[in-house]
Amino acid sequence: MTRPLTRQQRLVDLAEYVLEAGAVPMRELAQQFEISRMTVYRDVAELERAGVVYLRQGEAVAGASSFTETTNAFRSTLNRDAKIAACRAVCRLLRPGSTVMLDDSSTALLLVPMLADLAPMTVITHSQAAANAVAAHPQLRLFVTGGRYRASFESFLGEATLSALRQVSADVCIMSVTAISQGIAYHPMEENVAVKRTMMRQADRSILIVDGSKFGHRATHRVADLSEFDHVVISGQVPPGEAAVLNEPNVMVIQG
Template sequence: MTATPSAERSRPAQRQAEIAEYVVSHGSVSATDLADQFGVSLMTIHRDLDELERQGVVRKHRGGVSAQPSSVFESNVSYRLQATLPEKRALARQARTLIEPGMAVMLDDSTSTLELARLLDGITPLTVVTNFLETVKLLAGRPGIRLLTLGGEYHPTHDSFLGVPCIEAVEALRVDVLFASTSAISGGYAYHQEQEIVLVKRAMMRAAQRSVLMVDHTKLGRVALHRLAPLREFELVLTDGQADRQSLAEMREHGVRYEVVA
């Protein structure tokens, strides 16, 4: 089998993210199959699987590996930071065009909006509000950016602040636009697997004059435990060029405004 671009010399973190996606899509695979698929040694695969198991993304068993339940791996920030990066960067480039100097912008604790945060230099002055520690560390001290951090209970799995104190902090603010993501959209609704995150995202939507949802193609046609909001409550849904036709048709049927980003 032809090796993927993630060969032995590739960065381990990126290869591990691709391995995780492969295991998730196939359910259960053998270590030998993974070694063939990714063009690396069996020893390297076992090291990668050990790390992914440590992160709670996969579960090793005799002769192979299987995916943890979606609520586990989809919430893990280490996994999310590596998953579908090219698509997230494309969404971020388009989202950046919606921001003007002088705005107050809220970014949720998604890795999609983290990619947008990387592009904010040059759109100043700008006020940025977030509960994501990765975004806080990225933007702290940036010239022209007034950074407001949302407190609350720190959750290491998400690397963000959640809970009642975070919601109360959100409710005290009013921003021009919210950029957010979620883990699943289907049937005209956005879903997420964790109740605490849903409650914070809903508060953020109420605090924003406009809300933009950034979801790569892997989120389409899926559901999670909790319904976040109707997609029509977002002014715009951004997705990438690999979005399937059925999901796009479904959004049109529900009157959802969306853009497909190349």
């Protein structure tokens, strides 16, 4: 049985759900996130105060202006200390002069300033947010894939992005996922999964970086089995029901 989302995680997912649809009836949101009518109204009220989602005639409506920074801010508040600890552990696996692929996760974004300490280093990314962060460190070389820009993720996705990734290679790719259950990593968006899997194919090594709160949840699309990653870097507590798979010999776990 999967654990319920924390409220902060649910707010992020709810905001992105509304962004994708444009407008969603409150009844549908309550059903989608398996919460009460009272709870969904409280959630939308909080997102409305943040300027993310607005309540209009029984529907949650995406804000007219982009709220990319707001949703990214929500993500970055989730277990920040644990994510930073995991990033530090990842840095111990990297060597100066390497070429690194980063996905568009908030965890990978926290890694960028630490990569600057390992320069010279080349960073390949489809994330506009990560690209902006890398550009602030001139000692890092930057390659941005381009493609179709998706404001909700502040990143490039689609076939053009995949094509660009297939033309390059890296020493290591580093990514996070939305959920992990019984040794399988998941993400809710099919386009993001395609990028992550292409990155894994184009890199000599793959590192999954997650905090313990991701365990015990599922999302729509499978990214990979944990055993497909060369290292799984974890910070924070993993639920007892999920910990057994981490002890399997084909899963290389590093505690952040």
